[in-house]
Amino acid sequence: MSAPLAPNAPLALSQHFASDNYAGICPEALKYMVEANGSGHEVAYGDDTWTQRVCDGLRKLFETDCEVFFVFNGTAANSLALASLSQSYHSVICHELAHVETDECGGPEFFSNGAKLLTARGREDNGKLTPEAIEAVIIRRSDIHFPKPKVITLTQSTEVGTVYTVDEVAAISAVAKRRNLRLHMDGARFANAVATLGVHPADITWRAGVDVLCFGGTKNGLPVGEAVVFFNRTLAEDFAYRVKQAGQLASKMRFISAPWLGMLENDVWLKNARHANAMAQLLASRIRDLPGVTIMFETQSNAVFAELPLHVIEALRARGWRFYTFIGAGGCRLMCAWDTTPETVEALAADIAALCKP
Structure with a gap:
């Protein structure tokens, strides 16, 4: 589902937000x-x-x-x-x-x-x-x-x-x-x-x-x-x-x-879940007030559902980020996992913020 990497895109993104199934074994x-x-x-x-x-x-x-x-x-x-x-x-x-x-x-x-x-x-x-x-x-x-x-x-x-x-x-x-x-x-x-x-x-x-x-x-x-x-x-x-x-x-x-x-x-089952939830909360807090971004549902577990401008979605995928879009034209599911790091969340949020600038 991802577009080819742009020339200035990160060469190796080790974590993505398409699914918590992407994560390895704890x-x-x-x-x-x-x-x-x-x-x-x-x-x-x-x-x-x-x-x-x-x-x-x-x-x-x-x-x-x-x-x-x-x-x-x-x-x-x-x-x-x-x-x-x-x-x-x-x-x-x-x-x-x-x-x-x-x-x-x-x-x-x-x-x-x-x-x-x-x-x-x-x-x-x-x-x-x-x-x-x-x-x-x-x-x-x-x-x-x-x-x-x-x-x-x-x-x-x-x-x-x-x-x-x-x-x-x-x-x-x-x-x-x-x-x-x-x-x-x-x-x-x-x-x-x-x-x-x-x-x-x-x-x-x-x-x-x-x-x-x-x-x-x-x-x-x-x-x-x-x-x-x-x-x-x-x-x-x-x-x-x-x-x-x-x-x-x-x-x-x-x-x-x-x-x-x-x-x-x-x-550990609960610790892993708490961490994934916390990463979703962090991501939601970083992007909810950005211009053009709408949080579609309350973030209560390990997923952030956000409506993003179409040009932002395309640019994120060109930079190598993977995530699903299936609720309306701009509806994105950004899924966190047990091993999602704050650094990964901050990197995604920073890219979204940069792309949403008027």
Whole structure:
């Protein structure tokens, strides 16, 4: 997506703002991956000691006896989790900007054998579902010719970088319980949301009524692998078979699970998220008052959404900066990661400031 470097552009930009997936493995995660490799032979397919330790660690973190599974990526985590909560004749209610709707190539519908995603608009200023928006979808039709609503899915943090509060999740959970629906949370950036809220991870999940969480690690310093956490354990029945059938059961599971130990130890998962959030706050503070720049959504996690003049976007890319534009003509997503440095943020902000000068 980047334009060729201009002659006077930096020759080597080691960090970018297109995605937190660009970042490497954090040292703490890499340490345990190396240790797992040097530990000799281990039982395959998740029956190893490393995977058991991580599952126990996640149960301790969430303070509940949850069922935990590991898959390679977030699309598989969401798709298989939603498939476990619905039948082919059901529907899943999501925000119109939700990742499951816009960026998973129909995966949730494919793996559920056809359960339909029903989008709700929610609030335009923060990208969140509301109880009212969900109710509107539920009551739209109730006849047998229409897929029956069965699941609500929330993206935490949202696709525009905002964060659901505990009260907001609880209010949506109340709708789910009243309507006999399940509540799923796409937590690809769950750590960033917890860092923003400053709450216990249990308070924003099962204590607030979430049945299943897809706990993302790849965007927060892991090499690969997401955890699917069933707080309602009865819903996890046969989930292992779904994982296997979908080609998501790693034979050498310890290399997916062991790095999680580094994340859980000393709350590195939270430290990484706090740093990424802080870098986003720094970037937003540097550019929000520049001429021609508009911050499109409140910066609550590790993303800054800013509308920039088109000539600024083109010039930034010519200088080697990488970022996505997908909300309107000048809407840019500037994503910070666990390893984003203040120096990188200041360099980008300085370039934007220089290019925005009248």
